[in-house]
Every structure is written in C-alpha cells, then in structure tokens.
Amino acid sequence: MSPETDPALLEELEVDLFVEVLHRRYGYDFRDYGRASLTRRIRNLVSQQGEQSIADLAARVLHQPERIGDVIAGLSVPVSEFFRDPSVFLALREVVLPALSTYSQITIWQAGCARGEEVYSLAILLTEAGLYDRTHIFATDISDAALASAKEGIYPSEDLRDAARRYLAGGGTHTLSDYYHARYDRAKMDQRLISRVTFANHNLVTDEVFCEAHLILCRNVLIYFTDVLQDRVLGKFATSLVRGGFLCVGTRENLQFSPAAQKFHAIDIKAQLYRLQGKR
Amino acid sequence: MTAVVIGASAGGPSALQHLLSHLDASFRGPVVVVNHLGPDGPDFLADMLAKTSRLPVETARERIVAQPGVVYVAPSGYHLLLEKGGRFALSMDEKVAFSRPSIDVLFASAATAYGANLAGVVLTGANADGAEGLHLIRRAGGLAFVQDPDEAAIRTMPTAALARAGADYCGSLAHIADRINRLPR
Numbered sequence: 001m002s003p004e005t006d007p008a009l010l011e012e013l014e015v016d017l018f019v020e021v022l023h024r025r026y027g028y029d030f031r032d033y034g035r036a037s038l039t040r041r042i043r044n045l046v047s048q049q050g051e052q053s054i055a056d057l058a059a060r061v062l063h064q065p066e067r068i069g070d071v072i073a074g075l076s077v078p079v080s081e082f083f084r085d086p087s088v089f090l091a092l093r094e095v096v097l098p099a100l101s102t103y104s105q106i107t108i109w110q111a112g113c114a115r116g117e118e119v120y121s122l123a124i125l126l127t128e129a130g131l132y133d134r135t136h137i138f139a140t141d142i143s144d145a146a147l148a149s150a151k152e153g154i155y156p157s158e159d160l161r162d163a164a165r166r167y168l169a170g171g172g173t174h175t176l177s178d179y180y181h182a183r184y185d186r187a188k189m190d191q192r193l194i195s196r197v198t199f200a201n202h203n204l205v206t207d208e209v210f211c212e213a214h215l216i217l218c219r220n221v222l223i224y225f226t227d228v229l230q231d232r233v234l235g236k237f238a239t240s241l242v243r244g245g246f247l248c249v250g251t252r253e254n255l256q257f258s259p260a261a262q263k264f265h266a267i268d269i270k271a272q273l274y275r276l277q278g279k280r
Numbered sequence: 281m282t283a284v285v286i287g288a289s290a291g292g293p294s295a296l297q298h299l300l301s302h303l304d305a306s307f308r309g310p311v312v313v314v315n316h317l318g319p320d321g322p323d324f325l326a327d328m329l330a331k332t333s334r335l336p337v338e339t340a341r342e343r344i345v346a347q348p349g350v351v352y353v354a355p356s357g358y359h360l361l362l363e364k365g366g367r368f369a370l371s372m373d374e375k376v377a378f379s380r381p382s383i384d385v386l387f388a389s390a391a392t393a394y395g396a397n398l399a400g401v402v403l404t405g406a407n408a409d410g411a412e413g414l415h416l417i418r419r420a421g422g423l424a425f426v427q428d429p430d431e432a433a434i435r436t437m438p439t440a441a442l443a444r445a446g447a448d449y450c451g452s453l454a455h456i457a458d459r460i461n462r463l464p465r
C-alpha cells in the first residue's frame with residue numbers, strides 16, 4: 001500500500017520528519033530509538049501541545065526554538081522509584097560495594113538518572129557502607145527538567161512511604177525516614193546525600209565518555225534504544241569503565257543482540273549485574 | 281498470519297486459563313497477553329497458564345520476535361509493546377490509568393504493527409483499560425472480540441470496550457476461542 005492509503009505508513013513518515021527536525025535543527029538524535037515507544041511519546045506530545053498531527057508539531061518545533069525544552073522533557077521518560085527492585089540494591093550492597101571499597105577514590109556514573117530517585121538510593125547505600133565520602137557520582141540525563149528536580153530532591157511523601165519497605169528489603173540498616181524531612185505531602189531529601197554528586201546533561205547517543213568509572217548504573221534507559229544504539233552505548237560504557245568495573249542495567253533488559261555486551265560477563269543475571277572483563 | 285492480543289484485569293487469570301485451554305494446539309499466530317494485578321512473582325502468571333494451555337506460554341522478553349503458536353505474557357512493572365515485524369519492546373513510561381502494563385499501550389502498538397492482521401480480545405476487569413486500544417485495532421482493520429459482560433467475573437471492562445469500540449464478536453470464552461481458532465492462518 002502507498003502512504004496515501006495506509007495511515008500507519010503516513011504516520012511513520014511524519015515520525016521520520018519530526019525526528020529529522022530534532023536532529024538536524026537541534027542536534028537531538030532520536031533516530032535510533034525504538035519506534036513503537038517513540039511513536040507513542042510523540043502522539044502524547046501532539047495531544048499535550050494541542051496540535052492536530054505529528055507533522056504540525058514538527059513544523060511548529062522547526063520554527064519555534066523556544067519549544068525544544070518542552071519537547072525533550074516530553075520525549076524523555078523520567079519515571080523512576082526509590083529502591084526499585086530491592087534485590088538489585090541488595091546485590092550492589094553485598095557484591096559491588098565490597099569490591100569498590102578497595103579503591104581509595106570511587107567513581108560512579110549513573111546514566112539516565114531521571115528525577116534522581118536512584119541517585120539518592122545509591123547515596124544512601126554508599127553512606128551506610130561508609131564509602132560515601134570517597135565516592136564521586138556523576139548523575140546524567142538528557143532532560144534538564146528532570147535534572148533540576150533531581151537536584152531539588154523534593155518528592156511526594158507517599159513515594160517515600162512506599163519505598164520504606166523496599167529500602168529494608170534492599171538491606172537498609174536504618175530507617176528510610178532518617179534521610180528526608182516530610183512536610184505535609186512533600187518530602188525533602190537530606191542534601192548531604194548529593195554533596196558528592198555532579199548532575200550533568202549528557203546525551204548517551206551523541207556525547208562522549210567523560211569519566212573513568214568503577215560502576216555504571218544505567219537501568220531502564222537502553223530499553224528505549226534499537227539494537228544498534230544499545231550496542232553503541234554499551235561500547236561507550238566499556239570504554240568508560242576501569243578494568244573489572246561493574247555495569248548494572250534494568251532487570252528486564254536483554255543484551256543478547258549487542259556484540260559489545262561480550263566485553264562483559266554476568267555476575268548476577270537476576271540483578272543484571274555485569275563486570276567488564278580483560279584489558280581495554 | 282493473524283496475531284492475537286488479549287487484555288484482562290480483575291478475574292483475569294481464570295478467564296485466561298479458560299480461554300487458552302480452548303485454543304487449538306495447531307494455532308499459528310502469536311498470542312500476547314496483558315493482565316493487570318499480576319501476582320508479584322516475575323513469571324508467576326506464565327507458569328500458571330502453561331499448566332493448562334496447549335500452546336507454550338512464556339513471559340515476553342524485550343527484543344525477541346514473537347513466535348507463531350506461542351503465548352506471551354507481559355512482565356509486571358513495564359508496558360509491553362510490539363514493534364513492526366513482531367518484536368517486543370518494553371517501556372517504563374508512566375502508568376496509564378493506574379496500570380503498567382497497560383492494555384491500551386499494547387493494543388495501540390499492535391494495531392500499528394499488524395494492521396488488519398490482528399485480533400484484539402477484551403476480557404473481565406474492573407476498569408476501562410483496553411477500550412481505546414480495541415477501538416484503534418478496529419480502525420486499523422483488525423477484529424475485536426469481547427467477553428460477554430454477563431459472563432465476565434467483572435463486567436466493567438468488557439462493557440467499556442463495547443461502548444467505545446463495539447465488537448466483531450461478543451460471547452463466551454469458549455466461543456471467543458473458537459473464533460480465534462478460525463482466524464486466517
């Protein structure tokens with residue numbers, strides 16, 4: 001069927017157009033994002049912005065640079081949780097932190113930190129292991145809006161109440177409420193938890209590796225990428241990590257189509273915890 | 281080859297068990313299931329359904345191509361989408377109407393990926409998930425089957441689907457299974 005008769009093909013064309021605008025006009029490269037999810041985000045953006053079609057939105061964004069912030073915020077999915085998958089935090093606590101404790105300075109890169117829930121979770125882990133003071137965490141994301149809320153560290157109190165159980169299941173040794181101040185329905189995280197965190201805008205697709213990391217935590221970000229892009233980013237992670245460095249991805253991620261994944265070996269498949277092997 | 285997507289919520293596991301047990305072992309389409317309120321264990325529902333289904337049942341994995349004659353269940357905590365060519369994708373996007381996985385998200389992506397070579401099925405449930413997705417499936421030329429609300433453990437979801445999308449067939453689980461068995465191969 002030709003595009004004129006098949007609405008699905010027409011829409012594909014519009015998505016191409018939109019993606020091309022973001023790339024050529026603004027340098028944001030979404031060309032290798034999985035199409036199904038990306039199309040869904042773009043459809044949502046069209047209705048949020050009150051446009052008639054994806055093509056209309058593309059035209060609007062092309063001519064109105066002031067809109068690009070909202071568009072990136074809308075395409076990014078800053079959905080996270082404190083201590084999501086407690087068993088992963090337990091594995092980090094029991095397997096990774098003891099290994100990291102042998103370094104005098106520890107560098108952790110958290111890629112795709114969203115609104116920061118995972119950064120605070122990680123900082124709590126490091127604090128309780130007595131390692132926080134010699135750790136530096138780079139927390140990066142493509143969404144400035146998400147980074148700003150991560151820095152602010154204010155969350156619905158309900159989120160933290162829900163997380164208390166996960167914190168304990170993840171091996172927490174205090175109570176989660178030691179780490180925040182709740183006021184009415186908002187909770188502000190203890191700012192000491194980010195005293196050793198650098199928040200930075202970094203695009204995994206287009207930006208270069210910038211640190212030598214002992215641990216890279218990148219959960220539920222690569223799920224949005226095609227095989228080719230997933231592979232490219234895993235290659236970047238291999239470049240960034242020290243020999244024997246750790247990589248943790250989301251519990252449902254599948255690395256089997258990435259040649260670069262062979263540079264890693266699994267040390268805990270359930271927690272999706274890997275280690276860079278051999279020399280670089 | 282026609283793919284089948286199925287959405288269920290409250291009362292879903294036993295309805296799914298019933299429906300799947302009536303599918304022919306020779307059915308060749310991929311069957312993809314979203315069920316809300318899945319018990320916590322990661323592969324619990326798939327294991328439970330595998331016990332009575334004549335077709336093999338697995339939890340869907342990202343990047344895998346949905347195989348003919350296999351039933352896939354969405355993992356809890358993620359939205360499940362189908363890419364063109366029948367590959368699975370997972371997303372962590374916001375919950376939709378309090379649900380992740382969302383039936384609408386699966387159905388909408390399947391309608392885009394499979395067009396007319398698709399049948400959507402809405403079963404028992406206490407919310408309106410699946411109604412919009414079923415509408416999109418029909419609009420793309422696919423078929424819509426809805427469990428008879430009078431027969432459903434909870435009638436809300438099938439009723440909402442009928443109101444929004446209508447149906448090509450509305451009836452008992454056994455009769456829906458029969459329609460599925462007769463889909464073009």
Ligand SMILES: C[S@@+](CC[C@H](N)C(=O)[O-])C[C@H]1O[C@@H](n2cnc3c(N)ncnc32)[C@H](O)[C@@H]1O
Nearest residue numbers: 076077078080112114141142203204219220372
């Ligand atoms: C679903 S969140 C994952 C949050 C957290 N890691 C977790 O698992 O709970 C995905 C995040 O990846 C970010 N992201 C998407 N594409 C990116 C890219 N190219 N570079 C860096 N971050 C990206 C999004 O902005 C979003 O905040």
